Amino acid sequence: MKLASLRSGRDGKLVVVSRDLNRAVSAAQISPTLQSALDDWTSTEPALQALYAQLNAGECSEAFAFDPAACAAPLPRAYHWADGSAYVTHVELVRKARGAELPESFWTDPLVYMGASDAFIGPHDDIDVESEAWGIDFEAEVVVITDDVPAGSSPELARDHIRLIGLVNDVSLRNLIPAELGKQFGFYQSKPWTSFTPVLATPDELGDAWDGARLHLPLRASLNGKLIGAPDAGQDMTFDFPTLIAHCAKSRSLMAGTVIGSGTVSNVGSEQGSCCLAEVRCLEIIATGAATTPFMSFGDRVEIDMLDANGTTIFGKIDQVVTHYQPPEK
Template structure:
């Protein structure tokens, strides 16, 4: 099943829609629930009605179906209670730590890194990335993520996988120029992590088929920068799977339904796969050529992210954003 949130002037949560498997048509599902945020809080009550509507839509039987225009959709979940972003790709951690001359954590391979990000206002997947000071070092970070049901405190990693309801893509916007000073203060990210964007559509596990195994999505994340190939790193290379990330977040608290857990930047050690963020590419340039050539984003630069199935069809729709000076 694929779900989205049609933009609405009446609600910051948008209007709940069911979207066809090929992402060509959609139908409003506001008779089932007003928004996806509401669905997440009542998943067991709402899932069957949404699944029936999805089946009808794919069979051409849904009344009120309309053609999908991705620019009409917000992030799949426009706002929620918690966005906890992990860093499950160890090679990414090594590269970015090297870039800022920071030591690797002693628990690198045993304890996930995680921060709490902005979740009250995700950018739409086709919305401009606002930037007022380009010395801040605007960067994109391509990630995969999950949306959970209510998760009990102290859940085990294996049990945690059972609470995943939906999967999404994430562009975790980062301001690299602000990160070192913030971290040096010893209190973590805040100003350096503004609003991010989710893919226009969230999907259930069955939409990923055999690519979903061991708590990981074993598919490449296709990234283009200013219209050119930038990366195709495989998300299956996560060191920590989603169950481990969820359990880490729930170690000392219950997680509310609708919690978004991010994988961190998708990263592979094979440099031929490219990168999912500028910081990595810059560090690889330093390693391989002895000098950084790629600048951070400037006004007018664009980034595109999507993930394709075995037929070459987009699974989550496309994140396509342009940087805009404000």
């Protein structure tokens, strides 16, 4: 099943989207928003699946053409957004570029931070940034959405609470990060709003590519029409999603609609390219002693997508342009 939210108020209007992403139908008779559907997933999921089957069979007279540009984020705002750094090879590379050793604990204890979930943005929304000097970077990631997860859940139990899967662009302002982390209190200003693919999919839609813990397909990231990388999201993922969920639920329950991110997808050796410019720059530093690839500029266009074995998009494409934000004068 594939679900999206059309722009409507702050929480969007839930629609069911056909497998080929060509048609959609309102799910208002089942649940007005995705968050409300997740709040009562045991009841809403069978009804949504039935509507999805009707839509794919061409039996919905109310169906209409699906337009990704009309989409908000599937969850326009969420109660909880926890982003991990599950590809430790990426962390190791970044630290190597600045001559720092990777602590052994990084291989056994996940890195996670809580991001801004008061507003997520849609797949075609602009990336508004006030200054290019802030070091504007994209980060292509896989995310999962959970239902209610009890505190103290093991990874085995956490696996059963994954309800939806999608992709995000977790924008980072790289030049603001060092000062923030230097305070030893985490990200804030350096992490603006995160954008989502047009749709989220239930695990059964992914077939053998989803093994219950990892998504084994290349994640494609392009800048201004040039492919920057397509690393396999299931490869070199040190901490799988059940492990990340269990880590986040160690001391408190997670509420329905919690978004858990993988962190920047990265493969050992980076032979398939990178899913962020920071990694590209680190590879340049290691190879030549200096980074030559700039961060993004106003007018740049970033695209993030994942294709199935037949070359068909699964979640739709994130397609964004970096724009110059002008703050109010008074």
